Amino acid sequence: xxxxxxxxxxxxxxxxxxxxxxxxxxxxxxxxxxxxxxxxxxxxxxxxxxxxxxxxxxxxxxxxxxxxxxxxxxxxxxxxxxxxxxxxxxxxxxxxxxxxxxxxxxxxxxxxxxxxxxxxxxxxxxxxxxxxxxxxxxxxxxxxxxxxxxxxxxxxxxxxxxxxxxxxxxxxxxxxxxxxxxxxxxxxxxxxxxxxxxxxxxxxxxxxxxxxxxxxxxxxxxxxxxxxxxxxxx
Amino acid sequence: xxxxxxxxxxxxxxxxxxxxxxxxxxxxxxxxxxxxxxxxxxxxxxxxxxxxxxxxxxxxxxxxxxxxxxxxxxxxxxxxxxxxxxxxxxxxxxxxxxxxxxxxxxxxxxxxxxxxxxxxxxxxxxxxxxxxxxxxxxxxxxxxxxxxxxxxxxxxxxxxxxxxxxxxxxxxxxxxxxxxxxxxxxxxxxxxxxxxxxxxxxxxxxxxxxxxxxxxxxxxxxxxxxxxxxxxxxxxxxxxxxxxxxxxxxxxxxxxxxxxxxxxxxxxxxxxxxxxxxxxxxxxxxxxxxxxxxxxxxxxxxxxxxxxxxxxxxxxxxxxxxxxxxxxxxxxxxxxxxxxxxxxxxxxxxxxxxxxxxxxxxxxx
Ligand SMILES: Nc1ncnc2c1ncn2[C@@H]1O[C@H](COP(=O)(O)OP(=O)(O)OP(=O)(O)O)[C@@H](O)[C@H]1O
Ligand SMILES: [Mg+2]
Numbered sequence: 001x002x003x004x005x006x007x008x009x010x011x012x013x014x015x016x017x018x019x020x021x022x023x024x025x026x027x028x029x030x031x032x033x034x035x036x037x038x039x040x041x042x043x044x045x046x047x048x049x050x051x052x053x054x055x056x057x058x059x060x061x062x063x064x065x066x067x068x069x070x071x072x073x074x075x076x077x078x079x080x081x082x083x084x085x086x087x088x089x090x091x092x093x094x095x096x097x098x099x100x101x102x103x104x105x106x107x108x109x110x111x112x113x114x115x116x117x118x119x120x121x122x123x124x125x126x127x128x129x130x131x132x133x134x135x136x137x138x139x140x141x142x143x144x145x146x147x148x149x150x151x152x153x154x155x156x157x158x159x160x161x162x163x164x165x166x167x168x169x170x171x172x173x174x175x176x177x178x179x180x181x182x183x184x185x186x187x188x189x190x191x192x193x194x195x196x197x198x199x200x201x202x203x204x205x206x207x208x209x210x211x212x213x214x215x216x217x218x219x220x221x222x223x224x225x226x227x228x229x230x231x232x233x234x
Numbered sequence: 235x236x237x238x239x240x241x242x243x244x245x246x247x248x249x250x251x252x253x254x255x256x257x258x259x260x261x262x263x264x265x266x267x268x269x270x271x272x273x274x275x276x277x278x279x280x281x282x283x284x285x286x287x288x289x290x291x292x293x294x295x296x297x298x299x300x301x302x303x304x305x306x307x308x309x310x311x312x313x314x315x316x317x318x319x320x321x322x323x324x325x326x327x328x329x330x331x332x333x334x335x336x337x338x339x340x341x342x343x344x345x346x347x348x349x350x351x352x353x354x355x356x357x358x359x360x361x362x363x364x365x366x367x368x369x370x371x372x373x374x375x376x377x378x379x380x381x382x383x384x385x386x387x388x389x390x391x392x393x394x395x396x397x398x399x400x401x402x403x404x405x406x407x408x409x410x411x412x413x414x415x416x417x418x419x420x421x422x423x424x425x426x427x428x429x430x431x432x433x434x435x436x437x438x439x440x441x442x443x444x445x446x447x448x449x450x451x452x453x454x455x456x457x458x459x460x461x462x463x464x465x466x467x468x469x470x471x472x473x474x475x476x477x478x479x480x481x482x483x484x485x486x487x488x489x490x491x492x493x494x495x496x497x498x499x500x501x502x503x504x505x506x507x508x509x510x511x512x513x514x515x516x517x518x519x520x521x522x523x524x525x526x527x528x529x530x531x532x533x534x535x536x537x538x539x540x541x542x543x544x545x546x547x548x549x550x551x552x553x554x555x556x557x558x559x560x561x562x563x564x565x566x567x568x569x570x571x572x573x574x575x576x577x578x579x580x581x582x583x584x585x586x587x588x589x590x591x592x593x594x595x596x597x598x599x
Contacts, residue, residue, distance in 0.1 A: 057512065057592045078516065085514025092596070096509045100241035109238060113515045160513075 344417020
């Protein structure tokens with residue numbers, strides 16, 4: 001199997017005033033293509049930091065990351081942005097849709113950014129329809145985020161992440177703002193994306209049930225992985 | 235429309251309105267001032283080009299069409315008549331007066347009507363020529379609209395009313411004229427005038443006659459009518475500098491207003507900018523988005539500014555008789571300051587947005 005993401009011995013130190021905060025203390029992690037991976041651990045253990053490093057939003061203090069064969073560690077900010085544009089889709093706890101745009105506008109914006117500012121082509125059109133169908137969003141396209149439920153918003157956010165078929169989706173507590181029912185729906189959608197498109201997903205979650213849906217769970221504590229590759233079979 | 239830029243502007247209509255107004259103001263200022271200077275200059279040019287006299291004789295010390303001292307003795311008129319080649323001479327007093335609405339001033343000329351009319355091909359089209367000391371004649375522009383027409387009265391010197399007894403055409407020199415004697419009386423300068431118009435006999439070159447007059451009546455200023463600076467931009471000192479300063483100030487105003495608007499915009503949308511970054515938007519893309527918004531605001535401001543200047547120019551003309559003439563060149567200048575100022579003003583906020591830290595922006599409340 002192909003390794004989509006490789007993280008080697010990552011450390012991340014935040015400097016707050018004169019104090020060093022060691023958010024990550026040597027994290028190594030490989031993610032295979034088509035994997036649906038959960039990261040769990042107590043608050044402040046460094047989960048988000050790791051996710052941001054993997055997505056190139058941060059640079060590690062030490063260590064190496066490569067995504068789909070492209071080294072992000074040595075890359076400039078512009079280069080990391082470019083890798084992110086082509087290879088990574090983010091899903092956040094707070095949905096983070098653009099409130100002035102309809103669901104469709106949000107998707108088109110993501111497509112436009114993915115296409116490097118150009119307008120969407122035919123292929124994107126077809127992809128979008130397929131994704132929307134899977135996420136049962138077809139009749140929600142002309143709604144603005146505030147006219148959608150939390151679950152629907154997160155489905156649009158997932159659609160936005162998946163629509164450009166990134167090499168990997170990075171989700172930071174995607175069900176953290178949802179009730180049980182909507183959480184279940186959204187998690188099912190993640191699973192569906194993983195299953196139908198062989199979409200690689202790394203998901204931070206506090207929810208054991210969510211983690212149980214994943215093929216692999218990584219446990220973190222104090223900036224380290226404590227239980228790597230604990231296989232949970234489906 | 236499902237467009238981030240347009241929707242962002244619609245989201246905050248008051249702020250958009252304020253910034254559009256700011257740009258519009260800058261544009262309107264430039265348009266109105268340059269339009270006024272051009273309009274007045276063309277107006278003066280039109281009027282002075284109707285003078286048929288080739289030569290203007292004044293005391294040294296200068297004669298501009300805007301000057302207005304009665305320091306020249308009318309006795310020179312008799313001397314001038316004796317110079318060979320002179321067909322006719324007409325002494326004129328020129329004096330500024332506060333026009334009706336208390337905005338700016340106008341010129342009034344005192345001259346012997348029949349001589350002036352005969353020399354310059356001006357005729358009375360309504361009423362008659364001024365005779366009594368409280369009578370004036372006005373040109374058609376001044377009379378237009380009936381406000382200052384025949385039978386109306388104008389207040390000219392110290393609030394004393396003057397009756398309009400006639401209307402003349404075409405426009406020539408000052409729009410209001412009275413008799414030389416009446417004006418000398420009013421200004422308490424008997425036997426004086428501001429300048430003397432000299433017409434050449436047929437076949438006599440104006441330059442040649444001017445030289446001859448200079449030789450026979452030395453120490454005075456002899457100018458050819460066609461050389462008199464009729465371009466107000468040149469005759470009003472520093473007007474050009476003023477206009478240029480105005481343009482720069484307008485550009486700065488437009489720039490600052492848009493800058494402020496964009497600055498609050500990006501602060502308000504910090505998290506959205508973080509999301510854009512997470513989606514992989516390049517610096518150029520983010521700068522582009524903000525500049526597009528600034529461009530849209532500036533263009534709106536431009537349109538509003540043009541409409542305002544046209545409307546204001548028309549209304550001011552109606553109310554005060556000032557002339558506005560808009561030229562393409564200045565419209566282009568106004569347009570480029572509006573848009574250029576806006577784009578430049580937005581550049582700093584745009585660059586700041588583009589270099590925000592993505593993670594910090596994403597966690598911004
Ligand atoms: N920008 C920052 N500056 C300073 N310290 C930070 C910064 N971001 C995170 N930290 C610190 O790094 C550590 C790891 O933070 P991180 O956000 O990765 O934790 P987490 O596992 O995602 O927690 P949670 O489950 O609460 O989201 C924490 O101690 C946190 O206070
Ligand atoms: Mg976190």
